Amino acid sequence: MSWFLQPLTYEFMLRGLLASVIVGVLCAVMGTYVVLRGMAFLGDALAHAILPGVAIAYILRGDLLVGAGIAAVIVALSIGLFSKQGTIREDTAIGILFAAALSLGVALISSMQTYAVDLSHILFGDVLGVSPADLWLIGGLSLAILLTVGLFYKQFLVISFDPVLAATLRLPAELLRNLMLVLLALTVVVSLQTVGVGLAAAMLVTPAATAYLLTRRLWPMMLVSAVIGALSSVIGLYVSYYWNIVSGSAIVLTATAFFLLAFLWKRVRS
Amino acid sequence: MTHTPHRLEIQNASIGYGEKIVLRDLSFHVPHGARVAVVGPNGAGKSTLFKALVGLLPLQSGQILIHGLPLGNHLDCVAYVPQREDVDWRFPVTVRDVVMMGRFGQLGWLKRASRRDMQIVQNSLEQMGIADLADYSIGQLSGGQQQRTFLARALAQEPHILLMDEPFSSVDITTQEATLSLLDYLREREVTAMISTHDLNLAATRFDHVLLLNRRLIAFGRPGEVLAQESLSRAFGSSLLVMENGAMLVDECCPPEEEHHHTETK
Secondary structure (H helix, E strand, C coil), X not given: CHHHHHHHHCHHHHHHHHHHHHHHHHHHHHHHXXXXXXCHHHXXXXXXXXXXXXXXXXXXXXXXXXXXXXXXXXXXXXXXXXXXXXXXXXXXXXXXXXXXXXXXXXHHHHCCCCCCHHHHHHHHCCHHHCCHHHHHHHHHHHHHHHHHHHHCHHHHHHHHHCHHHHHHCCCCHHHHHHHHHHHHHHHHHHHHHHHHHHHHHHHHHHHHHHHHHHCCCHHHHHHHHHHHHHHHHHHHHHHHHHHCCCHXXXXXXXXXXXXXHHHHHHHHHC | CCXXXXXXXXXXXXXXXXXXXXXXXXXXXXXXXXXXXXXXCCCCCHHHHHHHHCCCCCEEEEEEEECCEECCCCHHHEEEECCCCCCCCCCCCEHHHHHHHCCHHHHCCCCCCCHHHHHXXXXXXXXXXXXXXXXXXXXXXXXXXXXXXXXXXXXXXXXXXEEEECCCCCCCHHHHHHHHHHHHHHHHCCCEEEXXXXXXXXXXXXXXXXXXXXXXXXXXXXXXXXXXXXHHHHHHHHHEEECCCCCEEECCCCCCCCCCCCCCCC
């Protein structure tokens, strides 16, 4: 057991592990909607679209996560606005805003005098640099997002599965869709610290896609997805500790291994 | 004007998609608990009427009153079963999950399903003969079973008015019979039912009223009065065939392309 316990004697390692597990669970649960509603592209776009927010926060010496959060929510709601009632297709709206935000972020960063170490952490995650304050922020935001998902489980189920029923039940579909976009944006922001911009989308999609192969109902899918997300985070972090690999990559590759196992199992069975 | 409660009134309603008006100046009253067949050629506006009745399409003018009050006051008292469900059949829900969704309107925003809700779901499953399929994924079902699932869901809504779009076309005999017995069950519970159909024979024999449409109201009344050659030929034009023995057929089989406009609701 010492190989398991020894790393945890370092406080930064313990905080990193807690943060990874929280993010793993959060992404996995939100990811079920990403997979079922076909929003994988959106998750990826949101992750990149936070870049200008981070850059502006950096220039103003503010909190990078707050900057990221504001940018993500603005982009999410703009996507909702542009694709409202099919003015243009949602994936087109995403493509336009994603490219614009990313370009703005790169432009801002390239104009900076000093090249920033902190920014590379945003890009690739810095799980071992999670401060106690970060951990509280990650934990608090995650709890709020998960509670909202639980509270509106029925409504999110109906708008995702059967928009016609949602309309006959007079659910405010537009409002619920925007709420979901905001929750997704916040999820991406929370996951920056552990896996970074580049890999946040993978944490949204891979565990949920794995759970989709293994379950037949929505809430078990969420549960299995959460377990896979948490396991991937723990295993990935240990792999990263002992083999000296970037933690974000190790976590995502572990999740991918779970997906491949589930895919093979499904193939063999049928 | 005095109102008897429990009825559906359509007053000078014009319904359409954006600029394009499909149904013009429609007026009729359906008494409480009546069974109405909605008949008309493809593109006559049958689905459009149903969509307006559940609030999926806005009224361009006129009004629709249910129990004497405008649409939107009654939340889930109208249930709607479209001709083809536009859902993702690979979504991870079971038959029971889908039928339970029918309870969500009455449950309100934050309440969970009670024992009573589960009992209503169970009864609806049994009424439609799919209780043994309750734990199947919806993707595993045949077309007829899928339709019965959505009829069970409409039943679980405990509606005052149930709208069914072409439930008898392209389904198996079991489903047709389950649907017909559903109609009798609804009559016992005094639920108003409006069903669009291409089957004139069915409309003549199993319904109290027939609503004949072709972009506007052609006729509304007892089947014997409405399904006369004169009004039928006004609705169907040249696709109406009158046989030598007096039987009338509509030369228009399965309705493939009726109203291909989709409102984006996602």
